[in-house]
Amino acid sequence: MTMLNRRQFLASTAALGVLLAAERAPAQQSNDHERPANRPLSPAFTTITYNARHFEGWGPRKGHEARLLAARPQFPLRLALELALYNPDAITLMEAPGETAVAELAQHLNMKHLRYAEGAPGAILTRCPVVESADRPGPAGAPCLEPLHGRYFARTVLDTSLGHVILYSAHTTARSRDRRRNEVHAIIEVMRDDIASGESLILQGDLNHTSKWPEYQLWRDAGLVDAFAAKGSGIAATQGTAKPTFRLDYIWLHGPITEHLIECRVLFEGAFRRHIDDPAGFTFSDHLPVMARFA
Numbered sequence: 592m593t594m595l596n597r598r599q600f601l602a603s604t605a606a607l608g609v610l611l612a613a614e615r616a617p618a619q620q621s622n623d624h625e626r627p628a629n630r631p632l633s634p635a636f637t638t639i640t641y642n643a644r645h646f647e648g649w650g651p652r653k654g655h656e657a658r659l660l661a662a663r664p665q666f667p668l669r670l671a672l673e674l675a676l677y678n679p680d681a682i683t684l685m686e687a688p689g690e691t692a693v694a695e696l697a698q699h700l701n702m703k704h705l706r707y708a709e710g711a712p713g714a715i716l717t718r719c720p721v722v723e724s725a726d727r728p729g730p731a732g733a734p735c736l737e738p739l740h741g742r743y744f745a746r747t748v749l750d751t752s753l754g755h756v757i758l759y760s761a762h763t764t765a766r767s768r769d770r771r772r773n774e775v776h777a778i779i780e781v782m783r784d785d786i787a788s789g790e791s792l793i794l795q796g797d798l799n800h801t802s803k804w805p806e807y808q809l810w811r812d813a814g815l816v817d818a819f820a821a822k823g824s825g826i827a828a829t830q831g832t833a834k835p836t837f838r839l840d841y842i843w844l845h846g847p848i849t850e851h852l853i854e855c856r857v858l859f860e861g862a863f864r865r866h867i868d869d870p871a872g873f874t875f876s877d878h879l880p881v882m883a884r885f886a
Contacts, residue, residue, distance in 0.1 A: 632886035640795035644876035646688040655871035671699030683760035687714035713743035722748040791848035815843040818855040851885040
């Protein structure tokens with residue numbers, strides 16, 4: 592079994608630290624009129640949502656599983672190195688691994704973490720101060736609504752460079768369309784006061800429906816803006832890492848944050864993408880992450 596030796600591990604960790612330090616170094620201040628018109632705005636806040644599939648990995652063909660088995664203990668470090676390339680401020684994980692692996696991932700990224708386990712396991716990692724956090728909140732402080740029992744659903748308020756952002760993360764069921772629709776209605780009911788408040792709100796996660804199904808319209812009817820529809824580029828599908836087929840993962844927006852959106856992208860690239868001509872190739876999950884940047 593091939594494993595990272597101590598020298599390789601320390602070198603990789605040092606490289607990650609250098610990368611994060613460079614990305615977090617404050618840029619020289621300049622007036623807006625000094626910036627060339629064709630230079631894009633630097634992101635002030637970046638969020639990523641990812642169904643992490645419990646860090647089990649995905650992809651090798653039969654007879655080639657040994658490489659994945661050897662790599663699994665390295666997943667927190669490998670994933671941290673990959674995520675650091677995007678300089679995220681917040682990451683939400685559906686099907687999160689155990690507390691130890693989430694804590695290790697957060698440590699490599701120099702982030703705080705919260706792991707939610709009352710329903711299905713999920714987690715948030717962030718470099719922003721956490722103002723509030725609730726696992727499976729109900730509407731107006733009430734207990735969790737029945738359709739969300741057993742599901743990952745969390746509300747976290749972050750203090751970002753764009754002000755307070757109410758970040759909801761969710762993983763709705765794939766097994767039953769009727770049950771999923773009830774879950775969507777329940778999530779919207781919980782978010783109703785925050786939507787009415789006019790504050791910046793993000794809902795992101797694996798919502799297990801395509802943009803052609805009725806659940807998609809429910810989010811729109813609630814006043815949410817699909818970040819990919821607004822500023823998306825590249826492929827939209829998120830399920831399947833060699834040949835993405837279905838769009839199941841989303842970032843939805845409401846309030847002032849919508850006006851700050853500059854980019855939304857499915858990360859069909861790097862170590863998230865599996866190359867079909869490599870029989871031993873694998874990725875962290877059978878889903879692709881979705882990233883949104885704001886300035």
